[in-house]
Amino acid sequence: MADITEKFGDWIKEGFEIYKNNLVVLILSSLIAFILTGFTLGILGGPMFAGLINMVLRLRDGDQPPPVVGDVFKGFQFFLPSFLFVIVWGLGILVGATILSVVPCLGQLLSICLAVAASGFLMFGLYLIVDRNMEFWPASMASFEKVKPQVFPYLGLAVVAGIIGQIGALACGIGAFATMPIYFCIIAVVYRDVFDNSATPPPQEIRPPEEPPTPPGPDQSSTPPEPEQPPAPPAPEEPTEEDK
Numbered sequence: 001m002a003d004i005t006e007k008f009g010d011w012i013k014e015g016f017e018i019y020k021n022n023l024v025v026l027i028l029s030s031l032i033a034f035i036l037t038g039f040t041l042g043i044l045g046g047p048m049f050a051g052l053i054n055m056v057l058r059l060r061d062g063d064q065p066p067p068v069v070g071d072v073f074k075g076f077q078f079f080l081p082s083f084l085f086v087i088v089w090g091l092g093i094l095v096g097a098t099i100l101s102v103v104p105c106l107g108q109l110l111s112i113c114l115a116v117a118a119s120g121f122l123m124f125g126l127y128l129i130v131d132r133n134m135e136f137w138p139a140s141m142a143s144f145e146k147v148k149p150q151v152f153p154y155l156g157l158a159v160v161a162g163i164i165g166q167i168g169a170l171a172c173g174i175g176a177f178a179t180m181p182i183y184f185c186i187i188a189v190v191y192r193d194v195f196d197n198s199a200t201p202p203p204q205e206i207r208p209p210e211e212p213p214t215p216p217g218p219d220q221s222s223t224p225p226e227p228e229q230p231p232a233p234p235a236p237e238e239p240t241e242e243d244k
Contacts, residue, residue, distance in 0.1 A: 004153045007193065012160070015186030018059050022066070026181040029055060029072040034177040042090070046082030046126075051075025052181065053130045056188040081129045084136040089125075093118050119162060120155035121147050127191045146194060161186040 019026060033048035051072035058067050075082060097111035124143035128134045134142065147154040165183025168175025 004150055004157070004194070008157060008160070011157070011189050011193070012164070012186055014060075015161075015189045016182060018056065018185040018189070019182045022059050025067065025069055026052075026055070026185075027178050028069045030177040030181050032069070032072055034180075042086070043083070045090075046084070046086035047075040047079050048072065049075065049086065049184075050078045050082040050126055050130050052184050053126050053188065056181065056184045057127070057131060057192075060185070060188045060192060075130075078129050078133070081134070081136040081139065082126060085122075085125055085129060085140065088136070089118060089122060089140070116155060116159060120151065120158040123147065123154065123158050123187055124191050124195070127188065131191075157190065 029052060033052055037045040037048050051074050054074050055067040055071050058071075093115055096114050100110040100114060101107040103110060121144045122140060124146060125136075125139045128139035128142055129136070132139075161183050164186070165180045166176065168177070168179035
């Protein structure tokens, strides 16, 4: 299996290009997603993120016509699995981090490690829900199985993409909605690559195999001889003078 660290630079570059070329539509869609997620105390977080993921996948694939801001609401097509994905794993990480935080000295470090591990192992879950219409649990397990063989490179990628996506949060958290789409774009590029889920190339014309020519026999030439014609019957003889 190839080392995915060799592709880090290309993945990040391509993801940032998708973001840069669609800056306005992604920022406005992200703003809507953040507002609705906050007003509903996270209940609509799953569908809103699913809508953003649907948009960045279409942008990465070059779909025409390109997505518009209102397409962020298409995430409601995946309401239940996306809702369960965000709520179940979000609560699980929160409870686990709370329990680990009581460990003397290492509690905070263990909580951070848990959050990083979860973000790495589950990084493809919502993409599988949106792209392959998978349910919450199978999508989570499929993401886990994909990451497991090269867990540390994937965790490193998740950390780098997450830091880039959270740069806007440095402005008192206000700009998080502006930079978070970068994270979704980067992971969309990685998802398409590692799952080999790009568009299928057009089928080539398939011709039936030609039958090999029959080799000539030992006493035959390559061209079979034409059948012999039967000899013509002799013409009747004319009567002579003696016969008359």
